Amino acid sequence: MRTEYQMPDDFLWGVAVAAHQLEGAWDIDGKGVSIADVMLAGENKKIQTGGRRVVTDDVLPNGNYPNHRGIDFYHTYPKDFKLLAELGIKAFRTSIAWTRIFPNGDESEPNEAGLKFYDDMIDDMLRHEIEPVLTMSHFEMPYHLVKTYGGWRNRKLIDFWLNFAEVVLRRYGDRVTYWMTFNEINNQMAWQDSHPMLQNSGLKDYPSDQAERLMYQASHYELVASALTTKLAHEINTELQIGCMIAFNPVYPATSKPEDIMMAERAMQNRYYWGEVHATGKYPNWLLSYWQHKDLAIDYTDEDLTIIAEYPVDFVGFSYYMSWTVTDTGDEWLFYDEEKNHGDNPYLQKSDWGWQIDPVGVRYAMNWMWDRWHKPMFIVENGFGAYDQLQTDGSVHDDYRIAYFRDHIKAMKKAVVLDKIPLIGYCPWSGIDIVSASTGEMAKRYGFIYVDLDDLGHGTGMRYRKDSFAWYQQVIQSNGAVL
Numbered sequence: 001m002r003t004e005y006q007m008p009d010d011f012l013w014g015v016a017v018a019a020h021q022l023e024g025a026w027d028i029d030g031k032g033v034s035i036a037d038v039m040l041a042g043e044n045k046k047i048q049t050g051g052r053r054v055v056t057d058d059v060l061p062n063g064n065y066p067n068h069r070g071i072d073f074y075h076t077y078p079k080d081f082k083l084l085a086e087l088g089i090k091a092f093r094t095s096i097a098w099t100r101i102f103p104n105g106d107e108s109e110p111n112e113a114g115l116k117f118y119d120d121m122i123d124d125m126l127r128h129e130i131e132p133v134l135t136m137s138h139f140e141m142p143y144h145l146v147k148t149y150g151g152w153r154n155r156k157l158i159d160f161w162l163n164f165a166e167v168v169l170r171r172y173g174d175r176v177t178y179w180m181t182f183n184e185i186n187n188q189m190a191w192q193d194s195h196p197m198l199q200n201s202g203l204k205d206y207p208s209d210q211a212e213r214l215m216y217q218a219s220h221y222e223l224v225a226s227a228l229t230t231k232l233a234h235e236i237n238t239e240l241q242i243g244c245m246i247a248f249n250p251v252y253p254a255t256s257k258p259e260d261i262m263m264a265e266r267a268m269q270n271r272y273y274w275g276e277v278h279a280t281g282k283y284p285n286w287l288l289s290y291w292q293h294k295d296l297a298i299d300y301t302d303e304d305l306t307i308i309a310e311y312p313v314d315f316v317g318f319s320y321y322m323s324w325t326v327t328d329t330g331d332e333w334l335f336y337d338e339e340k341n342h343g344d345n346p347y348l349q350k351s352d353w354g355w356q357i358d359p360v361g362v363r364y365a366m367n368w369m370w371d372r373w374h375k376p377m378f379i380v381e382n383g384f385g386a387y388d389q390l391q392t393d394g395s396v397h398d399d400y401r402i403a404y405f406r407d408h409i410k411a412m413k414k415a416v417v418l419d420k421i422p423l424i425g426y427c428p429w430s431g432i433d434i435v436s437a438s439t440g441e442m443a444k445r446y447g448f449i450y451v452d453l454d455d456l457g458h459g460t461g462m463r464y465r466k467d468s469f470a471w472y473q474q475v476i477q478s479n480g481a482v483l
């Protein structure tokens, strides 16, 4: 091993999950209904033809709601942490289900049973010397806030959010250092698609010609809420590290034609302005100009802009799964539609769900962000969704997953060791199999640990170590030297 390839000694190797995808217990101990609780299961074939998870107006008696079950982590976490401790993880990223703490979102007093659940879970992690990393909101806002207030299109949401943020920061801030505010806040860039609009911002039932405006408006209130969270966190405890969470899918030009390159650059500026605002405290000029041109009449005040400028994040958390390519649309404002303007990259293979596999993109992403934002980074998701086969002897031979991680970790090491980009840690998705966010399937598996449950919730629920388990274990043990 060449010494220059060594990772920092305190590097946080971990895994990442989200509450609604694994806890189950959707109506236990006072929990309220979240947006994830009204999403039926989708299916890969339908997803590929543009189908999405159907959202119901209420919880229907016989609906297949996979997030109601998750993998029952609410009850199994002590055993699961034992297995994850055996894997050797130093960090565990999960989220707090907002609806366990504030079932409807607009109460003034929190639900003590929900708070107690995360107390116990955090303490269990700490017993295993696992550093908790918490996302405050990961696609699971109270459904009541959607139905009664219209989600984040409403400025009132900032107050409901801060009430929630203050309760959890005060309660867990003595034990949890790393926090992120809104998961993949920039997924709503695909505002033509109703799924991210609901997942990110609780936007539902809007005229389609209002979608773009509502997305930018909701995002603005979220950015203000996020900055106020950073302010509050530092008042509570100066040691707390608050991050944003950006879904980083590099957008490459399809060719070397200058128009394609300009288009791709704007697609990047657009997709990552949420990171720009979080990290630099400023909206880019081109975006304000674009809002004006489109007459979007976004409500933002001088006070909002001062808050955003004064409280940038401490670090940039990001997920990395794939890259995209784009061709010039001919539009002088460089308007870009994530649904329509993506093409295939002839140099890359795809997963069974059509996600392009691009390890080089990790190094590209880190360099792109570092040179603009100058904030330490944290890879809080990276992984390969695949159909796994449980063998009769309890083994799972997932060499494709090992190959994916090996290549991505190599690229990450180059960014850290050669390019000298500060990186706090690496938490691959999802450690243990959980419900897919986009499709609601169990069949789209990401774990090092197999969970015997299918898309309908049938199965023993037993846990099995995949081949990738032993592989990742030695990666952690060797601090990334043995791949």
Ligand code: P53
Pocket (backbone or CB within 6 Å): 018, 021, 139, 183, 184, 187, 247, 319, 321, 381, 385, 429, 435, 436, 437, 438, 439, 444
């Ligand atoms: P699933 C879209 C594109 C990239 C990442 O995704 C995404 C999404 C939204 O679904 O989500 C993140 O399960 C997300 C996780 C999610 C994971 O990636 O759709 O933060 O909640 O499970 C993988 O295959």
